[in-house]
Amino acid sequence: MQRVIGFISDFGLDDTWVGVCHAVIVRACPQARVVDLGHNVPPFDIRKGAATAAAAIHQLPDAILLVVVDPGVGPSRRDLCVVAQSGAVLVGPDNGVLLPAAQRAGGVTAAYAIDPTKIDFRAPLATFHARDVLAPAAAAIACGVQPSALGEQVDPDELVQGPFGASRLEGDELIGEVLESDRFGSLRFTITAEDLAHLSYKGRRLEMALGHVTVIAPVGESFSSVEEGAVVVLVDSSGWMTLAVNRGSALERYGVSIGATVRVRVVD
């Protein structure tokens, strides 16, 4: 099977950055296949980068993910190679952007601080570790280099924490956060199908308390499980609990903020 490198960044598509990283990988490991999983993460938005990586790893649990959202780029910030339980390998800065994905992939098995001198990197340029350290590291992994060959092992407990964590169960309520909205206006929460399983939610209706708004919606299998314009809650393709309006926008209807707390319980 081809080794896939999923690439996520806040580089946008207006500059040469993304394509140059592709070229670096093509040359270092021609058999790797790079797929772009989102480069429009807002500049420096570690939370959105982490959310995108976590959505990706759910769908590609054995991929290599190269995640570059890096406001602190420079010699004092570590570059990481993190191995997860699922077999995924995550490459990116030590600023929390990798951790939610690692947790969704079963947790961190081992972490390494990438040492540019260990393999055939270019001299790392201070402003563009993505090109000079991280993309070459991802390419090396894709071509069979062991993560442990990239640098010294790091205690996973010493990594910078992720920007959001797992949901928690309090009595009969699940408590999480609004993670993000998608292009179609659906709202994703930091609540997984496994979390929801605690509520025996299938075929029921859920109440979601979202700050000033309380939404009650039936659990469906797809957006069209309800009438056009009606609200539905489902587990979407990235494995998150999602609030959607069939052919409409839940974001427009409820106007909640990213990061807001949500409390979920079964109503009937």
Add this chain to the structure above:
Amino acid sequence: MQRVIGFISDFGLDDTWVGVCHAVIVRACPQARVVDLGHNVPPFDIRKGAATAAAAIHQLPDAILLVVVDPGVGPSRRDLCVVAQSGAVLVGPDNGVLLPAAQRAGGVTAAYAIDPTKIDFRAPLATFHARDVLAPAAAAIACGVQPSALGEQVDPDELVQGPFGASRLEGDELIGEVLESDRFGSLRFTITAEDLAHLSYKGRRLEMALGHVTVIAPVGESFSSVEEGAVVVLVDSSGWMTLAVNRGSALERYGVSIGATVRVRVVD
């Protein structure tokens, strides 16, 4: 020759969807080559998706096209594999988005309702047929699976109609629609070079009645066939009759609506 899969969707580039479909295809058929033909189709805009697919098939008449604009995704909506006269194979939902491309490729030769159990699909997830049914189907075709192996044959006359049809000739007038405007402000119509041939238009001037506006423009070979700022009508790279302003925007100048009727005749 490499088998090319042209991929069109309304997924945008901010989420993981497009890249995950690339990864699915890479793994299922490593020798396939996926090219992105436009993922910024507005959400649920079947007309724009169909227009993009029809432009693509004119230029890549033997490609596999994967077209995902799918407001009704769910178990009750069929997934199709359509074979066209040109050899093109079109994969997408049964909501009309494939039909204008099929018609431009010589018409539908055969159509099949994709049955996810027929080949090695994942269990289809209700919300993301693109990843779980349609991309695997396109990959299978690219690797030599016959369309007839994907599911039961469907009567082409029972497919959901396309959002726009061919132009028609009434006396000395061609009657069509405004199909779309492009990035440079040129206006494309649902009128092909073959349609225009009925008017013996080369080297002439055409009158285009567009609602309240009537435009008279010379037929040219390229945008620079006329002075800067002047209007010209030509057959563009996607094979549609196009109204353009050299180094300017016909859309801004004439302000017509997508879908508006156009009546075309030769004036001299």
Add this chain to the structure above:
Amino acid sequence: MQRVIGFISDFGLDDTWVGVCHAVIVRACPQARVVDLGHNVPPFDIRKGAATAAAAIHQLPDAILLVVVDPGVGPSRRDLCVVAQSGAVLVGPDNGVLLPAAQRAGGVTAAYAIDPTKIDFRAPLATFHARDVLAPAAAAIACGVQPSALGEQVDPDELVQGPFGASRLEGDELIGEVLESDRFGSLRFTITAEDLAHLSYKGRRLEMALGHVTVIAPVGESFSSVEEGAVVVLVDSSGWMTLAVNRGSALERYGVSIGATVRVRVVD
């Protein structure tokens, strides 16, 4: 080593143009690898296209660059294949868009006017030389065709001039232009590390006179060489002198115009 084709255009990503050019290259030279280096160049903006190409060639000095920003497309405008000292091969229209990249790659070694009849091109369509002439030419080079086989040699002095030139030294001042701003609000100037070397600038502070604004900033190695919110001048990943605000936007702070003159000297 894989031959990489870097592709830059003003086509945007909403139409089929970019993907169709990818498909043309895949079919003509399957072993070529195309990387996208920016397709959101504003329509007809030769300056921005040239700046993007010049940034790319600094990072990929032996690549093939396909650069299509082409307001004058038509039979009277020449298509070029330019060979640079570094080994780079540049393919695009003769309107200046290739020249700054060629100069950064050591200057033009040879230039050829591409003759579509020389190799197995399709009949060139008047409106889309990118697909019908330039992409096939880039693919031919990637598969080993010599540039001299593509058409007649052209005197480099007869090529249309680039939209910006090199900086110049006047006494102890370097005089250049504001080249562009990037996604993070950093300002790049038409001044290279080699130009700056004339000022023995490392570890010093520089004064930049920018129209009404004069900025004094320390030279750093990376954005985080200074406090958050502080200004720093550095040589960025594309090799240009760059004025940046750590985790902020120099463009917003100083509001200068692209193309404005900048005068740089060491202050202490």
